[in-house]
Amino acid sequence: MTLPNGLTQEAAGQAAARAYELDRRHVFHSWSAQKALTPMVITAAQGCYVWDGAGHRLLDFSSQLVNTNIGHQHPKVIAAIQEQAAKLCTVAPQHANDARSEAARLIAERTPGELNRVFFTNGGAEAVEHAVRMARLHTGRYKVLSRYRSYHGGTETAVNLTGDPRRWPSDHGNAGTVHFFGPFLYRSQFHASTEAEECERALAHLEQTILFEGPQTIAAIVLESIPGTAGIMVPPPGYLAGVRELCDRHGIVFIADEVMAGFGRTGKWFAIEHAPGVVPDLITFAKGVNSGYVPLGGVAISPDIAATFDDRPYPGGLTYSGHPLATAAAVATITAMAEERIVENAAEIGARVLGPGLHELARRHPSIGEVRGTGVFWALELVRDRATREPLAPYGGTSPAMTEVVAAAKEAGLLLFVNFNRLHVVPPCVIGESEAKEGLAILDQVLSLADKHTV
Structure with missing residues (x-):
């Protein structure tokens, strides 16, 4: 055999x-x-x-x-990696290269709204770290809210945002993160009996959390559009729209974590598309962007947040940001996903x-x-x-x-x-x-x- x-x-x-x-x-x-x-x-x-x-x-x-x-x-992705390796294996991120530029274009074409700028990382946790950093610098605020029953990565900020037990050994209560309950009717924290009740009560709970924490102290709310490792709880209709409205009302950045749910996993390019008309300020992605053939993640950025750094340097970067092998794999992956x-x-x-x-x-x-x-x-x-x-x-x-x-x-x-x-x-x-x-x-x-x- x-x-x-x-x-x-x-x-x-x-x-x-x-x-x-x-x-x-x-x-x-x-x-x-x-x-x-x-x-x-x-x-x-x-x-x-x-x-x-x-x-x-x-x-x-x-x-x-x-x-x-x-x-x-997948043969098309393997071939793209081989071709890129023969042409240009690596280059420092301050230099433009065609693989990174084309990957950014293809990703921007598929993000909702006008999230047309992409910052590349090596994976999902780094994407979350940088999204939070962008939100904090953009708003001048520090606290970040995330839900229990969530996973956002293993690095310092990302693991403190995480809402499952993997956070506990690293959580010393000093990361500026606050957790709240999201909608989960099967194990409802809100004594709800219908999806509509669960949605209404979960949004009321989130609004209360915002008010008690002080809206003017909160930089961002980070949510998996559909929580993955924590249990694949599809949000009830209206929930993500309600989160978007709360963020708009209080000047809070809405970060959609699409690391696991993005790039086709839910039957759409991004899971946030299951909530029509809802556009986050930042989207974090990784995993499915090139199926992990070469490590890659990133942040898709709204024009408003991108403009914050037009004349002010963004204080962050990575040696392998937009690595040619990784982004060539992304180009081939996205192209094959569309063609097939x-x-x-x-x-x-x-x-x-x-x-x-x-x-x-x-x-x-x-x-x-x-x-x-x-x-x-x-x-x-x-x-x-x-x-x-x-x-x-x-x-x-x-x-x-x-x-x-x-x-x-x-x-x-x-x-x-x-x-x-x-x-x-x-x-x-x-x-x-x-x-x-x-x-x-x-x-x-x-x-x-x-x-x-x-x-």
Whole structure:
């Protein structure tokens, strides 16, 4: 058997054994207790599949870290990286280069409103850091508001904005960040019974938070347009418009974090487009902009904020801002997504296959408390008890039941993205109907294990 990368299974197995040995000897992993790790070695990838060190093929329902929107090893992106490497591998960011210029143009064409200037970073956390810095300098204010149940990155400001337990070890209460509750009807903090009530009460709560914190002290509100790692909670109609109105009323910058939800993931180029007419002041992006083939992120900037730095230097930069290899990959990715109608495919697969299929699973499996999502961006909320909504794993942790389900899925050939008590169904945007149904069939099989833990 030969893998997509040309290696025989035997050669791939030998390489995998060596990679694992060196990994455990020398690599320090993120978000992990190092001694307990037994990382899976990936030896090859193609389209919506990856191959592990033993040669087993797995359907990638995780898109790795929800970033390989265009799938693995897309030939047009690989060719663009190779061509750029032969032409100009790297250049300092003070110099213009054609890859960065064209990537900025293509991104600006797709952002809502007039967010026509782009500052490039190496990833999503840096994008959030710089967006917040821009907002603070633009307003002359310092505080930044973000919601609980959110993730914005692992750097200092970004992790303090984050609203999940990964923030706690780095949160000393001195980062100028304030958290509030966003709308989440399934686990409502507002005793709401309808989406309309949840929206109204969540906006009232945010307005109160602004008033009690002092509007004149608040530089920005940072929101994931659709929260990702925290649970894929699609905002109710009117919520993002309400946030925009509150920001306008109080002179607060609205930052839409599209690092995970952007570039086709939700069936639109940007998730904020699901709220028609809502245009943020800044958009942060990364991941899907080039599917992580080369690290890249950035900030799309409104004319008003960009003008702040027309005659005043922006005090920030990176050696690799707009790196030619990364931006060439972005150009190829965006071009291929447009030519191959990949964003439209994500919308169609979500509406016609994944959404109905997941809701059908919920009808058969008592362990599924709720199905949420759009496009190729879905979450299954697993519970012990549908009546009480007790989660199958505690907030901030895992459980033997979740571990059993995930292991069974992997054994059956399905790679999942998991957080606490949730299974996230987030395959590449290029996924076809047969592949989506293959993943749903495996989920149907392994969810019977979760059902055994229900009451």
